[in-house]
Amino acid sequence: MRRSLPWVLFLVLPLFLGGYLISQAVTEAPTGFDNQSNGMLSSGQFKQAAKAFEEREGIDDGIGPTYNAQSCAECHQNPVTGAISQITEQRAGTLVAGNFVDAPGGSLIASRAIDPAIQERLTDDLNVRAFRSSLNTLGDGFVEAVPDATLIALSASQPAGMQGQVIMVPVLEAGNTPRVGRFGWKNQHASLFSFSADAYLNEMGITSPLQPTENTSSGNSVAAFDAVADPEDNGDDVEAFADFMRSTKAPARDAALAASPAALAGQATFNAIGCNICHTPTLVTAPVGTVVNGGTFTIPAALGDKIIHPFGDFLLHDVGTGDGVVQNGPPSTRNKMRTAPLWGVRTRNRLMHDGESLTFTDAINRHAGEAAGVTAAFNALTPAQKAELVTFLTSL
Numbered sequence: 001m002r003r004s005l006p007w008v009l010f011l012v013l014p015l016f017l018g019g020y021l022i023s024q025a026v027t028e029a030p031t032g033f034d035n036q037s038n039g040m041l042s043s044g045q046f047k048q049a050a051k052a053f054e055e056r057e058g059i060d061d062g063i064g065p066t067y068n069a070q071s072c073a074e075c076h077q078n079p080v081t082g083a084i085s086q087i088t089e090q091r092a093g094t095l096v097a098g099n100f101v102d103a104p105g106g107s108l109i110a111s112r113a114i115d116p117a118i119q120e121r122l123t124d125d126l127n128v129r130a131f132r133s134s135l136n137t138l139g140d141g142f143v144e145a146v147p148d149a150t151l152i153a154l155s156a157s158q159p160a161g162m163q164g165q166v167i168m169v170p171v172l173e174a175g176n177t178p179r180v181g182r183f184g185w186k187n188q189h190a191s192l193f194s195f196s197a198d199a200y201l202n203e204m205g206i207t208s209p210l211q212p213t214e215n216t217s218s219g220n221s222v223a224a225f226d227a228v229a230d231p232e233d234n235g236d237d238v239e240a241f242a243d244f245m246r247s248t249k250a251p252a253r254d255a256a257l258a259a260s261p262a263a264l265a266g267q268a269t270f271n272a273i274g275c276n277i278c279h280t281p282t283l284v285t286a287p288v289g290t291v292v293n294g295g296t297f298t299i300p301a302a303l304g305d306k307i308i309h310p311f312g313d314f315l316l317h318d319v320g321t322g323d324g325v326v327q328n329g330p331p332s333t334r335n336k337m338r339t340a341p342l343w344g345v346r347t348r349n350r351l352m353h354d355g356e357s358l359t360f361t362d363a364i365n366r367h368a369g370e371a372a373g374v375t376a377a378f379n380a381l382t383p384a385q386k387a388e389l390v391t392f393l394t395s396l
Contacts, residue, residue, distance in 0.1 A: 026284060029142050029306040031252035033080050033347075039302035040141065041247040049247065050081050052240035057204055062232030065118055065222040066110035066215055067205035072241055075134040075203065082138045082248045084348055088131040088355055089203070091325050095128050100326040100334050104219030107325050108202050115225050118217035130323035132185050133355040136344050139250030140183065143314065143341075144192050145285035145292070145303040148180040154280060154313050162277055162370045164315025165336060167329040172197060172210045174294025181328065182314040185353050187338050188328040191293040196241035200233060207231040208238045250308055251344030251396075258395040266392030269385050273377035278339045278370075280313040311396060312341030320368025321352060342396045360393045361386070 030038050037046035054073040057063040068089055069075050075087040090109040094101045103109060103126050113119045122129065155164045167187055170176035172194040181187030189195040197210035207214055207230040214226055257263055270276060286292070288304030315338065322335030337353050345351070350358065357363035367375045378386070 026305045026307060029139070029285075029308045030249045031139075032249045033083070033138075033252055034249070035080050036249065037247045038141065038249045039247075040300055041243060046244070046247050049240045049244035052237055053244045054081055055237075057206060059114055060228070062206050062226075062228035062230075064112070064114040064205040065225040066113045066120055066217050068111050068203045070204065072199065072203075076137050079347055080138075082136075082245065083251070083344060084136045085134045086350055086355065087134045089134075090122075091128075091130045091132060091323060092122055092126040093128045093325060094126055095324065099331060100128060100324060105216040106202075107327065110205070110215070110217075113217065118220070118222050118225055120218050128324040130325060131354045131356075132323065133350060133353060135185070136251065136341070136347075137245045138248045138344060139308065139310070140192060141246030141248065141303050142250060142285050142306055142308045143182055143310065144190075144246065144297075145290075145299045145306070146182070146283050146308075146314070147286045147290070147292075150283060151180050151182065151314055154283075155315055158277055158313075162317070164278065164313050164317050164339065165329075165333065166315060167333065169328045170194075171294045171296065174296045177294030179293060182338075184327070185323075185337050186325065186327040186329060186333060187314070187316055191297065192242040192245050193238065193293070193296070196238045196245070200238055200241070206233055206237075208233040209235045210238065246303065250310075251347070253309075253343075254346060254395045257391070260391065260395075262388045262391040263395045264392075265385075266388035266390065269381065269389045270392055273381070274374040275378075276311075277374070278313050278315070278317055278319075279311040279342050281309055281311055283308050283310060308343075310341040310343050311345075312339045312343075314341070315339060317371070318369040319366075319371040321354075321366055323353065342393065345396045346394050360390045 037043060054071055056070045073081050075085050076082050077085050091107045092103045092109050093107050110120045152166055155166050167181045168178040169181035169188060169190050171179050171191045179190035181190050183189040183195045197208050200206045200208055201211040209231055212231045285304055285306045286299055288299060288301050290299045316333055316336040317339055318336045322337055324334055326334050351363040357366055364378050
């Protein structure tokens with residue numbers, strides 16, 4: 001008997017709440033580690049955007065005076081431009097009467113400076129200290145295109161005691177119009193344009209129209225060391241970074257391993273013990289033509305009506321590994337982190353937000369708090385079942 005809708009829609013129907021209608025043309029998002037566009041940009045345009053993402057900045061370009069990296073690709077490169085790396089950034093602050101207070105000049109402690117006189121360092125009184133590893137940005141255009149309503153409904157569908165926290169964050173290019181956060185370890189951004197401007201300033205020290213004010217060195221002015229007028233970028237680079245990320249394919253699985261009996265059994269176990277509650281296997285992007293980010297971005301055909309498999313819910317959870325830092329969220333987010341999407345995790349050998357877990361088993365056993373029951377269920381598995389689950393993770 002002929003079905004009126006593709007069978008896969010029945011798997012994702014519960015994700016469409018809040019008035020969003022399912023298009024009849026929902027298809028799988030393209031995947032691959034191949035340095036090719038997902039179709040939003042032409043091949044030539046994609047190469048130009050990637051070139052901007054890979055370009056190394058220098059002092060004459062306005063880098064610093066305090067900074068962490070010389071290019072976007074320095075932190076997002078393995079195995080292709082836009083993916084992850086082993087790079088970590090440093091965050092710090094002070095816990096005062098249970099409240100987090102940024103270190104002077106902000107919680108981000110820059111690891112580099114163009115002059116030793118302005119090198120940032122931790123001081124003994126900063127009792128909140130954390131590292132954060134670089135994030136994968138491949139497929140983030142699809143994540144940006146997921147409706148707010150989907151993430152809100154996903155949180156509401158999770159069991160009591162495991163419901164992910166949704167926070168509304170400002171979309172900088174839309175006059176700080178709020179949208180559900182989804183980018184960064186603290187969900188501090190909702191749009192890739194805002195995310196790009198933030199990273200350009202805070203990771204490379206380059207100002208732009210959305211972030212026109214230079215950072216300090218531990219709260220002290222760096223004007224005497226900054227010879228390039230602000231804003232140092234007119235917005236073109238920020239736009240190129242956002243366009244590049246929006247045009248990347250989602251991370252690809254190891255198809256042969258994913259189809260193996262061990263991986264299939266491991267995925268069934270993954271679901272049975274509850275890992276999939278937060279590591280959500282499937283999401284669907286909003287229909288083509290939907291306007292998001294406060295009216296500044298219209299979802300194109302390359303990103304709309306797409307099925308993605310991030311194995312993440314893009315929500316904040318307390319699984320006992322929080323870094324104690326508050327960013328763009330209320331105090332309740334201090335010990336929460338965004339669920340790490342597991343797509344592409346096979347390209348990473350330093351796991352969790354800080355890169356401190358070196359095997360999948362190590363990472364699973366660090367899960368406590370909201371995930372304590374899941375961790376206990378994992379540890380009750382037979383050695384063979386554990387091995388199958390690890391095989392599944394290795395396929396992602």
